[in-house]
Amino acid sequence: MSLRAAVVVTGTEVLTGIISDANGPWVSQKLRELGATVAQVSVVGDRRDDLRAVLEFLAAQQVDLIVTSGGLGPTADDLTAEVVADFTGRNMALDEALEQRIWTILERLSRGMRGVDEQAMRAGNRKQAIIPEGADILEPVGTAPGLVVQSTQPGRPTVIVLPGPPRELQPMWREALNTEAVRSVLARAEPLERRFMRLFGIPEAELARSLRELEGTGISFDGLEVTTCLRRGEIEIATLFRLQAAETYRSFAAALAARHGDVLFSPDGKTVDDKVAELLSDRSIATAESCTGGMLAARLTDRPGSSAYVFGGLVVYANEAKIALAGVPPELLADHGAVSVQVAGALADAARTRFDAAVGVGITGVAGPGGGSENKPVGTVCLSAALEGRRIDRTVRLPGERAMIRERSTTVAMHMVRRLLEGHDDVPGR
């Protein structure tokens, strides 16, 4: 059993890098989970010949299933349906019932809009309802219908034609999977399980060495496709495997936990944001930030429902603000400098008392590019997380540039809050 698939993203804006493509990676992941081997993801412009050429190339590469995104709009340079009809050996024909259904959507959308050109809208509507004969229609989420088109010649790829906007493409992809045409192709593949683990406090190179050593000790990774990647200062391990390798995955995960239990904070894929939200539940939190300038508060309030436990925060960027708003003693600033564990601690305490919150977090650091010194180079960040009677203080040196230093500081803070709420007095690892 094996299934080769490919993704073709169309659109000059995407090709020229003006807008970034989210569909290629998304569809590719979904195809992989369904057990397909993804041969390639191609981005082509809105040019008939280029699109046709890449489809023929993929057919020659023994690809069984092609997913396209984009090129389904109402204008003449939206030519995916037409090119796919040609590629699959089908004629284009007007589907009048579809034309009517799209019109109903267009009427609803244009209600109350000024200066609507009804004639142009009718023409675009008709164009979108002209589709390859015999294709399955995926009902529009926006105004463009998607298609599933089987080739009239045996052995040639089946094509799933989806619109470009991700919020349309994603539900229509799910609809495509329910068509008989796609099911019959997917029957050639065996779906894969995907599991995640997350670690914090271990360098990627050290984990890579550890994985090599685990293999050396006779633990079999057979049937596991393991990928590690660095995200926001954490390591994510993604593993794909067929159902029959589930036991192997359990051994692998157990061996990893035995070796790195201290830094493996998420054996089940939960993010630190999930964990902190769960741990807070009925406890409240407040922040006092200098170098991160509100990013930690923004991260905490990212989640729907966070108003239940986030009371608020102070952004005390200027030293005057640290004194006036957070009540940091001027002597503390003078004696230890604004970037010090002492000041971070005072900020955490201020966050707790000012907002009457259970947990307070303080962050102060040198985000750069200026402001570094020999003792406190760019990337030096002092953090403090405090509860009634207990606290964790930490100084870290973060790599990268300003934006990365600021983002990673919030990740360190989240882990300090997690550990504090789990009842610990430190964050393991480096």
Added chain:
Amino acid sequence: MSLRAAVVVTGTEVLTGIISDANGPWVSQKLRELGATVAQVSVVGDRRDDLRAVLEFLAAQQVDLIVTSGGLGPTADDLTAEVVADFTGRNMALDEALEQRIWTILERLSRGMRGVDEQAMRAGNRKQAIIPEGADILEPVGTAPGLVVQSTQPGRPTVIVLPGPPRELQPMWREALNTEAVRSVLARAEPLERRFMRLFGIPEAELARSLRELEGTGISFDGLEVTTCLRRGEIEIATLFRLQAAETYRSFAAALAARHGDVLFSPDGKTVDDKVAELLSDRSIATAESCTGGMLAARLTDRPGSSAYVFGGLVVYANEAKIALAGVPPELLADHGAVSVQVAGALADAARTRFDAAVGVGITGVAGPGGGSENKPVGTVCLSAALEGRRIDRTVRLPGERAMIRERSTTVAMHMVRRLLEGHDDVPGR
């Protein structure tokens, strides 16, 4: 004169969507600016046959220049150099001087690292120094050298081989442009100018109609490649043109300014963040945010040097915090609700007074998904920007989901601050 180019990104992690590719769009933009027509950007896995097949496909498509990224590491599945040698008809050979230069880098990088396997490092080092005979070497920024490889057969594409990490690829790309081999290919194309304009307060559909009408009035767009795209709630117009069309671009820009001068805030491509930073210069700013939870403060402090004018901010998510920290009168909350221009105004004033700042900004809104009502549905955001004696208040209904509503709120706030500092009492447009 015409030059066809293509980009091939290699790497299973990129292909399967685990990490997102920044190189394809980046190189594609650069190629376009050099005047090339980009035929396609392809992502392929670390499989010899797939990479070779896509290179042959591009050669058959009359592509003159191919840029690859990735697959230059020290391990066996890094096979780009080898496949490209084959494709260009060249043998692989060890470059001993290069091997030595890479070793010097590796020695420096591994200094102080624990458990370094010198034998493995030597083997990887040698592998990276085995390159196609006669290729130009692009000196490593990390440890991997890049290559410029001309085909031994006339009429076949020249290949620029670059490593995957963007911080290595980008400087090495610039080095590649200086090689004689690349220069001779680029001589077939004419470089393009790229200009940006930005608008705020006009729907994309309305601008599209306006551009069509401009063409109807006899203004020629000949030689201009105009793209519009929505970014963070603003519209960006990117235009590419050859130098001889510079006059056409000036007329186009002038016609657009005559029609949309009220909402065309940036005729020169400056962002609203640039403008606000310039306008603030020696004036200070502070914020008081509810629904954006610190995102505006974070956006303002994104910029290096922002400590000169950002004093700080309050995140007053809970009503208790609005009262206690920002001094919002409880009656105001009771009478008008937390999401009201009255409360936004009180927050802006509190930001000014609490931080002793020249400009204060207040934001309060319903970011969703919960909390909406008939009168104040999700997306309703009230904002206020205040200076001594002058202010702009605004209520907007923003589209999209929580994250988008929060981000767009910060964009609206930035434009209110810009207009206030420019001496106006409103923000034009919708």
